[in-house]
Amino acid sequence: MSTYAQKKGFGATIWDYMTTVDHKKIAILYLIAGGIFFILGGLEAMFIRIQLAVPDNNFVSAGLYNEILTMHGTTMIFLAAMPLLFAFMNAIMPLQIGARDVAFPFLNSLGFWLFFFGGLFLNLSWFLGGAPDAGWTSYASLSLDSAGHGIDFYALGLQISGAGTLIGGINFLVTIINMRAPGMTYMRMPLFTWSTFVASALILFAFPPLTIGLFFMIFDRMFGSNFFDPAMGGNTVLWEHLFWIFGHPEVYILILPAFGIFSEIFATFSRKRLFGYSSMVFATVLIGFLGFMVWAHHMFTTGMGPIANAIFAVATMAIAVPTGIKIFNWLFTMWGGSIKFTTPMLWAVAFIPSFVAGGVTGVMLATAAADYQYHDSYFVVAHFHYVIVGGVVFALLAGTHFYWPKMFGTMLNEFLGKITFWLFLIGFHLTFFIQHFLGLMGMPRRIFTFLPDQGLETGNLISTVGAVLMAVAVIVLLINIVITSVKNERVGNDPWEDGRTLEWSIPSPPPFYNFKQLPLVRGLDAYWLEKVEGKKGMTPAEPLGDIHMPNNSILPVVMSLGLFIAAFGAMYRTEHAWGLPVLIGGMLITLLAMFARSVKDDHGFHIHKEDLENDDDKGGKA
Amino acid sequence: MANQQPTSGNPRVDIEYRRKKSAEEMRYQVITFALMIFLTLVSFVAVGYGEFSGWFIVPFILLLAVVQVIFQLYYFMHMSHKGHEAPQIFLYSGAFIGAATVLAFMTVIWW
Ligand code: HEM
Ligand SMILES: [Cu+2]
Numbered sequence: 001m002s003t004y005a006q007k008k009g010f011g012a013t014i015w016d017y018m019t020t021v022d023h024k025k026i027a028i029l030y031l032i033a034g035g036i037f038f039i040l041g042g043l044e045a046m047f048i049r050i051q052l053a054v055p056d057n058n059f060v061s062a063g064l065y066n067e068i069l070t071m072h073g074t075t076m077i078f079l080a081a082m083p084l085l086f087a088f089m090n091a092i093m094p095l096q097i098g099a100r101d102v103a104f105p106f107l108n109s110l111g112f113w114l115f116f117f118g119g120l121f122l123n124l125s126w127f128l129g130g131a132p133d134a135g136w137t138s139y140a141s142l143s144l145d146s147a148g149h150g151i152d153f154y155a156l157g158l159q160i161s162g163a164g165t166l167i168g169g170i171n172f173l174v175t176i177i178n179m180r181a182p183g184m185t186y187m188r189m190p191l192f193t194w195s196t197f198v199a200s201a202l203i204l205f206a207f208p209p210l211t212i213g214l215f216f217m218i219f220d221r222m223f224g225s226n227f228f229d230p231a232m233g234g235n236t237v238l239w240e241h242l243f244w245i246f247g248h249p250e251v252y253i254l255i256l257p258a259f260g261i262f263s264e265i266f267a268t269f270s271r272k273r274l275f276g277y278s279s280m281v282f283a284t285v286l287i288g289f290l291g292f293m294v295w296a297h298h299m300f301t302t303g304m305g306p307i308a309n310a311i312f313a314v315a316t317m318a319i320a321v322p323t324g325i326k327i328f329n330w331l332f333t334m335w336g337g338s339i340k341f342t343t344p345m346l347w348a349v350a351f352i353p354s355f356v357a358g359g360v361t362g363v364m365l366a367t368a369a370a371d372y373q374y375h376d377s378y379f380v381v382a383h384f385h386y387v388i389v390g391g392v393v394f395a396l397l398a399g400t401h402f403y404w405p406k407m408f409g410t411m412l413n414e415f416l417g418k419i420t421f422w423l424f425l426i427g428f429h430l431t432f433f434i435q436h437f438l439g440l441m442g443m444p445r446r447i448f449t450f451l452p453d454q455g456l457e458t459g460n461l462i463s464t465v466g467a468v469l470m471a472v473a474v475i476v477l478l479i480n481i482v483i484t485s486v487k488n489e490r491v492g493n494d495p496w497e498d499g500r501t502l503e504w505s506i507p508s509p510p511p512f513y514n515f516k517q518l519p520l521v522r523g524l525d526a527y528w529l530e531k532v533e534g535k536k537g538m539t540p541a542e543p544l545g546d547i548h549m550p551n552n553s554i555l556p557v558v559m560s561l562g563l564f565i566a567a568f569g570a571m572y573r574t575e576h577a578w579g580l581p582v583l584i585g586g587m588l589i590t591l592l593a594m595f596a597r598s599v600k601d602d603h604g605f606h607i608h609k610e611d612l613e614n615d616d617d618k619g620g621k622a
Numbered sequence: 623m624a625n626q627q628p629t630s631g632n633p634r635v636d637i638e639y640r641r642k643k644s645a646e647e648m649r650y651q652v653i654t655f656a657l658m659i660f661l662t663l664v665s666f667v668a669v670g671y672g673e674f675s676g677w678f679i680v681p682f683i684l685l686l687a688v689v690q691v692i693f694q695l696y697y698f699m700h701m702s703h704k705g706h707e708a709p710q711i712f713l714y715s716g717a718f719i720g721a722a723t724v725l726a727f728m729t730v731i732w733w
Contacts (some may be wrong), residue, residue, distance in 0.1 A: 177708045201712070205719055237731060245723060296730070304730050416686045 014520060019552035021105035022512055027091035027407065033116050034083030036229045038473070040123070043070045043076035046471055055452040055462040059595070065448035066133035067150065071123075073136030074154065077250070078161060079119040084396045085257045086115075086168055089196045091407050093172065095503035096193045098181025098521060101516045103174040105550045106597075111168035111561035118161025121567055129315065135446060137247070139226035140239035149571055155217045156567040160560070161206055162214070169203030172196055173191045181522035182541040187281070187299035190501045191274060194281050198288040199253045206249035213242035237302055238248050244295035247591070252291040255387065256284060258395030259326060259427030262348045266330050266400055267525070268498050269345040270337025276329040277524060283329075290319045300371045309368040322360055327352060340604075342496070343417035347398030350425050354390030358383055361436065369474030376446075379439025382539055385432045385618035386574035397424065397477070403497040409508045410488060418481040423473035430466025434459045438480075493537075500528040513547045514614055516540075547607045654697040661686045 003383025009017065019027060047068050051059045060068065094102055102108050112438060125131040132154035134143035143151045169411055176197045180189070189197075217239070219225035226232035228239050267274040296304060296312040304312075330352060339345065361383040365371050374380060397420070404412045438459045443450060450456050495506040502519060503510075505527040519538035523529050573579035665683045668674060674682075695701045701710060 180637065201715075204712070205716060207725075235731060241727065241731060289715070296726070308726075308730050 016552075017556055019109075019189065019554045021101075021104050021109050021552055023090045023094050023105065023108060024407070024512070025511060026108050027087045027089075028114075029112050030083045030087035030090060031407070033112075033119070034080050034087055035246070037075050037079035038081075038084065038205060041072050041080050042471065042474060043193050044072035044075065046467060047463040048072060051448065051465040052450070052460050054452050054461065055457055057358060057449055060448070062448045063133065066135075066446075067131040069446060070135050070138075070150075070154075071126075071130045074122065074132070074158070075214060076388075077136060077254070078120070078158060079115075081117055081254050081392050081396070082165060085199075085254065085392075086112075086165075086405060087191075088261065088399050089172060092403060092503055093193050093196045094179070095192045095406070095506065095510060095514060096501050097176060097179065097184050098502050098515060098519050098526075099175060099179040100547065101550070102171050102519075103178055104171050104554065106553060107171050109168050109553070110556035110559060111164040112359075113556045114164030114167065114563070115161045116164075116562040117560040118157045118159070118164065121160060121564055122153055122157030122611060125150055125157075132390055137243055138217070138239075139236075139243075140217070140220075141236045143217065144228055144236075151217070152221055152571045154320050155214050155221065156570060159211065159214045159218065160563050162210055163462055163563075165203060166207045166211075169200040170205070172200040173204065176200075181515075181518045181521055182262070184526075187278065188521055188524045188526070190260075191263035191277070191280055192257070192260035192282070192495060195256040195263075195284055199256045200285050202249045202253045202256070202288050202291060206246045206253065209242050211248035213239055213246070216242070218570070222573065237299075240299055240302065241295070245292075246515060247298065249288075249291045249293040251384075251387070251575075252287060254392045256288065258282065258392045261395045261399045262330065262351055264501065265344045265348040266333045268402075268500055268502075269340045269342055269348075270334045271340070271498050272333055272337040272552075273525060274329070275332035275335075276325075280326045283325040286318060286322040288320070290315065294319065295368055297368075297371075300368045301375050312437075313366050313368040317363055318365055318478075320359060327356060339489055340498070342401075343412070343414055344398040344402035346421045347394050347401075348420065350421070351390060351394045351398075354386060354394065358386030358388075360385065374439065376444055377439035378435045378443045378445055381445050382432050382435035382439060385435070389428055389432070397421075400477070402496075405491050405508050406503055407509060408489050409531065411486050411491050411495055413480050414485050415474055416483070420473045420477045420480065423469050423476065427466045427469025427471075427473060428599060430469065431463050432466070434462050438463075450582070493529075500525040502526050505530070513549060513607055513612075517544055517545075518542050544609055544612060546609055547612070548604055549607060550604045551602055553597075553602070555597050558593040559590045562586045562588070650697055654693045658690055658693055661690055 005467060017029060019028075020026060047350040048065070051057050051065055090102070090108070094100070122132075128149065130148045130150050132138065132143075132146070132150035134146050134151060134154075138151065138154055143154075163398065176189070199355035216225070216227040220227055220229065220234075226234045228234045228236050230236055256511060263274055263280065294312055296308060297316045300309050300312075330348075334349075341349075361379070363372055365380065365383055401412050401417050404410070438456060439445075441455055441459075443456055443459075450460070491508055493499075493507055495508060496504075499505075502521070506515060517540035519526065522539075527538065530536075563586060566583050566589075569581070569583025569586055571579075571580050573583060665686050668679050684722055695713070700706065701713075
């Protein structure tokens with residue numbers, strides 16, 4: 001059975017993507033869905049900045065502002081940043097370790113569709129009586145009192161998409177542990193793979209606390225329990241702990257893959273081996289570990305007492321050490337390298353000072369006594385935007401340019417890429433640098449407007465101007481994508497010419513079975529090693545033979561759709577008679593789909609040796 | 623594991639060695655099984671005896687439970703064998719993080 005390039009109709013393409021279990025196509029799904037949510041969250045950010053551009057503004061009302069602010073944070077973290085990182089993990093990680101797919105292709109697809117339907121559910125709140133309005137942290141004392149269904153949308157939507165993320169994380173872990181090509185030892189894995197590994201481990205340990213917290217929230221709001229209600233013997237601070245036990249590792253789930261992308265870019269465009277590879281691996285693991293010991297630095301002001309505050313303050317500051325190791329290693333990688341300033345490299349270079357600024361304010365915030373002053377002010381807003389935008393978003397934009405040719409077989413325009421870079425860089429610092437000072441001057445975060453004549457006007461106006469620049473930068477990127485796709489100039493295996501790792505040794509985009517023969521890995525930077533010895537490609541580690549591939553399946557969509565329907569039932573159960581039947585019906589759909597999956601044996605299919613021989617390196621379709 | 627040799631179809635397998643190995647394995651399993659039953663009895667006795675205070679019984683039973691978990695993992699689920707490094711790391715880090723969390727909850731929230 002061979003499914004080689006024939007032109008497909010639009011409907012057939014959609015069906016193909018809905019049923020696909022190919023990690024490269026799922027990566028594209030993550031990229032598109034995450035990209036759409038990124039633009040949505042960006043629009044919400046623009047509304048926030050328009051409202052705060054001048055004092056006493058009434059562009060939006062106070063209530064609507066709370067909804068926009070909450071949805072901005074929630075969307076950006078859960079529905080944009082994480083899925084976009086998942087896009088690169090899916091697209092690149094299996095190629096980097098020389099695997100033909102992830103360990104569980106079916107689950108990979110299920111993970112995506114759960115995320116997608118969860119995100120869809122969350123955003124439908126805009127049309128069904130109002131979005132959540134208690135902040136992305138949704139502290140229980142606020143959220144239990146929130147009228148309407150906003151918080152229900154938050155809890156149920158995140159529960160569904162969180163399950164998808166957990167599935168994805170476990171899948172990546174198993175893939176990296178079990179599916180490395182011959183010779184690919186742990187200490188030969190590229191750093192992006194390493195950071196995917198550690199981030200997935202963090203997902204494995206961090207998402208269950210969130211799941212529990214969200215279940216408590218769902219029960220409290222929809223099923224009459226009282227976990228968070230002090231009047232009934234509950235504890236409202238419990239939510240904060242559960243949320244931050246998840247929440248702090250979550251920020252490292254975001255930043256570690258970003259570190260990984262930058263590590264690849266620094267080595268590639270300095271045309272030098274990454275400096276201090278083993279210390280980089282060590283630092284990544286250590287950051288992941290320490291990330292679990294510091295959650296209460298978000299809660300210094302909840303009255304935990306001086307001992308707890310001191311312990312968590314010191315633990316937090318300790319994270320700066322492995323982070324510092326990484327920064328110096330990147331600098332030494334560039335030192336003495338023959339640097340090429342391509343668009344991805346520009347992002348990488350700009351990332352260092354931006355992220356360091358965020359780290360420094362982080363250590364300031366970690367000083368518990370001082371945090372009583374900073375807490376809940378714009379200083380905190382400046383801190384986390386410096387690390388998240390200056391770290392994660394920079395990495396996502398860098399990765400988009402860097403990996404675009406591998407994912408789609410075309411090269412984004414470098415000139416437009418550099419325009420995006422400069423506009424975004426300037427806009428970013430304009431927007432957020434001034435917010436440090438707004439915070440120190442006493443501007444609280446999460447307020448919908450401010451008064452004139454308190455010295456806050458200029459700062460806020462500058463901040464809004466910067467935000468506009470960032471928006472323009474993203475529009476330029478979109479134009480770039482359209483132009484590149486229309487031109488459709490195909491590129492070869494190694495379009496940057498300096499590729500070091502396995503993914504650059506195969507066609508762009510790779511054929512659907514990735515490697516005709518699994519490659520033999522002889523060291524770190526496997527492909528670079530071969531190139532240095534004058535070879536064209538990798539030495540195969542196995543004779544050419546049949547390849548076993550999994551079959552496509554629509555069941556992941558059905559399972560996720562069932563939960564999506566059930567969520568509506570859970571939410572409207574007490575108000576409408578149809579609530580309970582819909583809840584049960586939705587669950588039934590999911591369970592039946594799971595049952596079908598369990599009883600029906602699906603053995604996949606084989607690509608035969610003869611077909612492979614005929615398919616000489618033409619490259620596959622995306 | 624990616625680079626493991628398949629064990630079947632290898633002409634040089636030492637059947638004798640294998641048999642000795644499994645006999646030894648079997649002996650350990652029987653011994654630990656007996657021990658586990660014994661530990662369970664001990665915990666029942668600790669409660670039933672009625673002279674000990676709760677401050678002794680609860681930690682004592684918890685300790686016995688931990689020992690049993692270790693027996694279970696190492697002798698029945700073969701975690702002592704080679705090739706289980708990754709599950710070990712994840713088990714221990716999970717247990718450690720869980721314990722740290724419980725400790726923090728006991729001291730910070732419900733002191
Ligand atoms: C040197 C490393 C870091 C330190 C010491 C640090 C420290 C802190 C502290 C103490 C707070 C709480 C401030 C308050 O609410 O009063 C905070 C908030 C925050 N940090 Fe960091 N941080 C670091 C790195 C990061 C990174 C890498 C990220 C994300 C990629 C991040 C994301 C955040 C976010 C999102 C918040 C605000 C959460 C909220 O209240 O909404 N931080 N940080
Ligand atoms: Cu934190």
